[in-house]
Amino acid sequence: MQRSYFRRVAAGGAVAALTLVGVGALTATPAYAATAEVSVVHGIPDTPVDVYVNGEKTLDNFAPGDVAGPLSLAEGAYDIALTKPGEPVDSAILTVDDAEVPGGTNISLAAHLDASGQPKITPFVNDTSKVDAGKSRLIVRHTAAAPAVDVRAGGAPVFTELTNPNEAKADVDAGGVSADVVLAGTETVAIGPADLDLGEGTATIVYAIGSAEANNLEVVAQTITGLHSAPAGVPSGNGGQAATGTNTWLYLLAGAGALLLVGGGARVATARRSNR
Amino acid sequence: MTVRNRGALAAVAAGAAALTVAAVVTIASRPTAEVGADEVTALASTTPSAAGDRSPVPVRKGELPTGAEVVPPVGLRIPTIGVTATVNAVGINPQTNEFEVPPSVDQVGWYRYGPGLAAPAGSVVIAGHVDSSTQGEGAFFRLRELDQGDKLTVTGSDGQERAYRVIAREEYQKTKIPLDRYFARDGDQRLTLITCGGPFDADTRRYRDNLVVTAVPA
Known part of the structure; x- marks a missing residue:
């Protein structure tokens, strides 16, 4: 880019x-x-x-x-x-x-x-903006005396036509990936392959350095940590057995109890008066 | 005493009993009072580094990063509430971006992207189901009974047992819980246990709240 x-x-x-x-x-x-x-x-x-x-x-x-x-x-x-x-x-x-x-x-x-x-x-x-939970940011910078390149992960191109002195980046699933650099549009490997361990919540910046002519192309890596985000939530129950707070049936029970108390009490009082 | 009178007295007694039951259940099921919230906030704060302006600039070989050594928890015991659970390493549900709590409710999940047991700082997070509509009570059904000072033991993949002491129990509405604090990778070493709680919505089959218990190395 x-x-x-x-x-x-x-x-x-x-x-x-x-x-x-x-x-x-x-x-x-x-x-x-x-x-x-x-x-x-x-x-x-x-x-x-x-x-x-x-x-x-x-x-x-x-x-x-x-x-x-x-x-x-x-x-x-x-x-x-x-x-x-x-x-x-x-x-x-x-x-x-x-x-x-x-x-x-x-x-x-x-x-x-x-x-x-x-x-x-x-x-x-x-780019030190936060990455989503579970993700890792991969940034590749073309800083070598070499023509345009493609960057492949697991054999598939992820960045294409990258030229000196530009960068390409993406937020990808955290974890291990095998990556290499090929001359743009070809299968000719210029660097790698190398195993990349992309830490969750980090940015891994890989610089392609050196010179194709001098046959000393290699990579330098820089890592920025602390870009992680918390998960969106922790859903951990759908049974309802552990519910707290007052439930509807308790209100019904309390209401019925109050009615019985008032009604029963009134009847007792009436009966006492009439028995006198 | 007339039959009618006895009936009325019985009604009074039944009414009193119903009221008593309702009152007792209401009190018993009230959200448990929170304890230790201030301690949790203090743990999450990081000490500013004392590095002065003249400290030498750190220089590293620009080698490709390799996976850091992490000790995942594999077992959790909380004698006070009868928990002995297997701990699985879990991540994020790609559909919801939420914590992927193990589907089997007798197992609990450790957030594998956060600190492990050997990490020098931050919050080791273990979440488990309170219950499930199909499987019944979960491993963390009684988590709300934990109180300050209760002990728990976590076994690591290295076979080592680590003892923790509960310092706080908090409850938050899921829309308001400060998850960044509980999933922090800095601040003091701590263990955070999370499950669901609070009122239950039978239509959406969701609890309103999250219950959070914080423990520190004993």
Whole structure:
């Protein structure tokens, strides 16, 4: 799915502006939510980096395939820079200036290769809305130097024609599934198959990373928990034997008793008077 | 005393008896008073983490998730009310999106998507039938008799027995029950037993209420 409300401008070695235009409006950020949960995903093979946020080293020797965070960041604009481990921030290999981080969002910043193999950073807003009871959210992001792909679960395509740098998602039954990635419209397996255990009430985000040309395509996974919902109800009886509260027959009994008392009492009184 | 007089006295006696029976049954079947509701609310609240701004950012290998180790309950004993029941792992009825209580009323169901017995936090939920129109009394028929301090024992699939102590008994209309609190995966470790209760609608064959008993590790 095209996240068209992002404008992504980033290129290897170049300083670029990164904005998340309109995200705040789209997610209807509550007034009190002044922070964002930010994770960083490393999807550039063979390139460990140090990560700087606003000139301050935040991640040291961050390895390909690793996921960092979540980090609570106050909403605002951030400068992000990646350097080779140990090198100063002014010799960064990839920088993004003024990345807008809207409050109340959950964002993953993916450092990855674009379709032509150039390193870049793409921000994804993670869908952290609740899933129904019994369900799990599967999100797949194409962040690899590779053509369009299909994602299959149990042999059947679930997402098709996914291209870099876009995502596809669905809420599916929680549990285990065998998944693979094939070149779009073909049976040519590019990644996998792998067994996915989709936890109930969680979002599993799978990033396809690497390069088809370099033959190092693989996946990185990020999990977000706490998205579960309670069941709609707990129906646990239809017999009625355990009913509480006053039943109709009790009112009838009480009414009959009152009538008998009044009627009987009146007769007794009448009889006494007439016997005098 | 005339025959007529004796008849009148008998009527008075019968009337008094009927009133007494009606009154006694009404009192006995009144919704049981709730106990321990505040304790349950306290258990559900989570302590804010004390992590400061300067704590290092956690970094993990981005490996595909594997199923977490869970210890499902397999047996439940509540001596006070004579319950010895098999516990089945159950989920959601796809048609209704409701808790799938085991159809056999002498068995009870553990919500397999929520915490198991070894979980460090949250509510282990076991629900059972109070009764059934075809099978009669269910395993949780007498659940409303439980009171604070009553003991119960849950056996896990690991063979280990875990003791719990009842701290609360609450009753809610099904339309108003705060299910999120009872199906929470955070907050203190606790065991939540749920069944039906309250007035019964003979037309829809549904109870109005849910009865909820909360217990904590003894």
